[in-house]
Amino acid sequence: MNDYVILVGLGEVGINIFREFFIVENDVELTAIDNSYNRVNEVNDYVKSKNPQSVDLCVYGDPLDHNVLINVGLKRCNKLILALDQDADNLAVAQTVKRLMENLSEDEKKHNLEIISIVWNNENKDLFSLLDVQKTLGVSDNILNIVNQISRPSFPINILDIEGTDNRIFTIKISSESKSIGKKVLEIRIPFKIIYLGIIDSFGNCELLNSDTVLNDGDLLIFSTSKRHQNLLNRYF
Known part of the structure; x- marks a missing residue:
């Protein structure tokens, strides 16, 4: 079964992560969430320019909204990538997801969810670990390295x-x-x-x-x- 990745945030770092995933064309299924209507449209237009047959891969919505997270498939998600432009926002989404997952029954949890977050200030890494964020990546990390760590490790x-x-x-x-x-x-x-x-x-x-x-x-x-x-x-x- 293919991995299903949800990317939260199409800002400075998130947009580059999305594009690298899209360029790699691996077996990862990807959906992105952003609360900017313009950014969502821009990235969906980019996807359609490369593959006119593609469905929209980006969804407009508030990642703090439980319904938005459920509707994009959080229950079957393998990896959740938090790439908002501030640590406080990524922490807020991590906390929201933690509470939401705690309220799901075991039958509703289709996969073990790994939460990965971009961290803008290394001093905040301990805060992320308290919210069950399994992996943190520095904002200065090479985008290809980030994608390589998140996607299947043996994929070129x-x-x-x-x-x-x-x-x-x-x-x-x-x-x-x-x-x-x-x-x-x-x-x-x-x-x-x-x-x-x-x-x-x-x-x-x-x-x-x-x-x-x-x-x-x-x-x-x-x-x-x-x-x-x-x-x-x-x-x-």
Whole structure:
């Protein structure tokens, strides 16, 4: 079953998170909520410009309203991303969601809900943990890294188009369930051309690949291949 993500807020950070999710085109189902009618229309128009067949992915409403949260599918949501422009607003939504979930029966809770919030002031992180926010991400974090942490870890993310070709540069995070863990890169048999560019380990160390490089949990692999192969890559990593 695909993950269902609700994004709250289409402001400075939220809009970029939304666009990266949309560009990645993974198996994540995404709905965004914002209380600005203009922002909602703008993003829905952007989606339609890229895919005329798409339904509206953004909903106008107050994320503090229980009915709005229920109507966008909170009961079946896997991940709730709070990306409003102030910590106080994100905390208020987290508190609202906590109370709402506490009042739902076990039968009504379709999935375990993970709440993820952008934090503008690191001193507020403890407040978020008190409201069952499982993960906090700094506003200065790279948007691609945020999306990579939220979406399925083994799904490749396109970070750069190579002009004049159909090749792209991708990153893919090696998850704990990956079949490639413990293998040398050259032992992974891939039936199409791929050029390995580097690897960033779980400690943030960046290095070039060689014949003895072994993949470990949390490694971020950087490589180039044709965009035609993007949806095949997670079969091998």
